Amino acid sequence: MGNNHSVRMQVMCALFTAVCAVFSQLTIPIQPVPITLGSFAALMAGGFLGKRYGFLSLVIYLLLGMAGVPVFSMMRAGVSVIAGPSGGFIVGFAVMAFIVGLVGEKLGFTFKNMLLGTVLGTAACYTMGLAWFMFLTGNGLWASMLLCMFPFLPGDITKIVLASYLISRYRKRLIGTN
Template identity: 45%
Template structure:
């Protein structure tokens, strides 16, 4: 058979570069920052909305509210850093005078109330929930829900309740035992709120899997 001459050969088109997973350019930092700012503001508003749900009287100086539910959800969904910032923003707005605290209150006057310890603990509680929740979300799918519940309870009983007890002692002049007896009233409700918070977190993370990816 005759050999083809170089002139008869068709010049091959250069191949398109193959996309390599993991090497795609990341979104610009400004876009990520803008998204984070929007999420922080959104969850600050979410905590405020939870606080404005009518409180349940308990016969103690501090009623039961949905604030702690919003705080835990913010931490579990956003992670430690963004959860802390969201709840801190909520706290700053309320202390500035906007009535976003329980029973439509706001301003520095809330610092003189028996609930001050619980209130000031919220940003740290969100950060704790976020850090523990990050560990829970890295577990096997079957373990994620109970571990998220444990993360929420951990933040509540390691941060919120001890701070709340100190606030009760400072504002009511009661002993540690008496403050603990008051605090015990809120434990059953906190367990229920953390069960719900874990379920909400799983639903949100499944719907938006990139929400916590690469975030702390």
């Protein structure tokens, strides 16, 4: 059982890497940071795969993008994307997945616990993204929040609720564990 579970998780890890790449292309190209469904895929990866494999799936996504595979929003690739204004948010996807998975593993994958995990994961992603954006642009916190956080809140709240529901409802069927 242990070996089959490990292989299953590796396959699911690869699948969620691909899901993140595809969902990142579903974009509203506003400036300076596009709205994308990549963050939704990161929430789902953490919730379905747990902290280890969820984090790994997003690290693979990041490495593919930095190596030149056009997985970032609007079919972009390269280290320059990570070094750009949205880079902190993209790197934050991996941290987001880790936090969601950690909360689920520690508290259980119930809807309430997943709400907590997805909120904490999203907050961590915002923190990393805003810090990087402020470093690059020299903007203050308020100005950065006006540009890179407040426009995203309605969509992110929707992603948080939907991801929490889907994880709590379907995780056991997809992964085969609680």
